[in-house]
Amino acid sequence: MIDRRHFYPHLISLLLVSVVSIAWRVHAADKLVGLHSAQVMSQSMPWIAQEAGLFKKYDLDFQLIFISSSGVATAATLGGDAEIALTGGIGNVRAYVQGATDIAFIGGVKNILTHSLLGKAEIKRPEDLKGKRVGVGRIGSNTHYFVVQALRRFGMDANKDIQPIQTGGGPETLAALVSGGLDAAAMTAPADVRAVAQGYRFVINGPELRIPYAATSFVTLRSLLNKRGPVFGRFMRVMAEASRILHTDKPFVYKVLGKYLRVGDTKILAASYQSEVPALEQRLEIRESALQATLDEIAQSDPRAKSVKPQELIDRRYLIDLEKSGVFGK
Secondary structure (H helix, E strand, O other), X not given: OOOHHHHHHHHHHHHHHHHHHHHHHHHOOEEEEEEEOOOOHHHOHHHHHXXXXXXXXXXXXXXXXXXXXXXXXXXXXXXXXXXXXXXXXXXXXXXXXXXOOOEXXXXXXXXXXXXXXXXXXXXXXXXXXXXXXXXXXXXXXXXXXXXXXXXXXXXXXXXXXXXXEEOOOHHHHHHHHHOOOOOEEEEOOOHHHHHHHXXXXXXXXXXXXXXXXEEEEEEEEHHHHHHHHHHHHHHHHHHHHHHHHHHHOHHHHHHHHHHHHOOOOHHHHHHHHHHHHHHEOXXXXXXXXXXXXXXXXXXXXXXXXXXXXXXXXXXXXXXXXXXXXXXXXX
């Protein structure tokens, strides 16, 4: 026979444990895995959001992974290793052209290239680059595309007139240039400012060219949007608030960039900020012209790109919601 004096207290304890457990599961933050492909200012918003406590504010347990290649980042997204990518568009657009139509661009950070070509003191004009070793992150990357397009505007062919050297990424490019392994290199802020501080000079100032390109975008899969739409909505709200901080709170941004990019010189951070931020989209807009430029580049080697329209790649649901919410206007 059950002794009720001992049974009911145990039952109540079990019920309390169950209620607490259920409540914890209900209120636990949603996990989301993201990746980025470059340690640069245009991909700094997840860092800013983390330091500002925005992921916690919107109940997101966000993990950020660094993969230094748009192509490898695309493979990671398609393979299920990450759910959202902040990366250059070339790998994703190429995959879409090849049949991976589950890919969707849901926002943009930078729709033009802001790389520059810097070289040794004796390299004064683009023509002086002929036969020289020019550093790019990877063949097919944003930096390589910039070199191709920039030299083309000066009547040169990157495939014939220079020796493109793969370095792996921005920090590696700067290190190779400074060590004498390169004659010139394509880089963005703050690496370009650091190179100037060490005696290298601008051969081609990229931001002045305003070359359209999906340089930094938010990319995911349509199937994931259908399964976890509200979670992605909260993530994009976080990015919108981080974008506002990026454009309005320079001291905080300098602190974050200094930490993650390991740059302690405020002058370098300030120069980098002034050169890069004007090119960044305050309202996270993804421009069709940027995707069209990417498609045009791919079409030179894959004719299937000619039949793809840029709007096919874009899902604007969150951009529309963010505009309606007024977050950009606050």
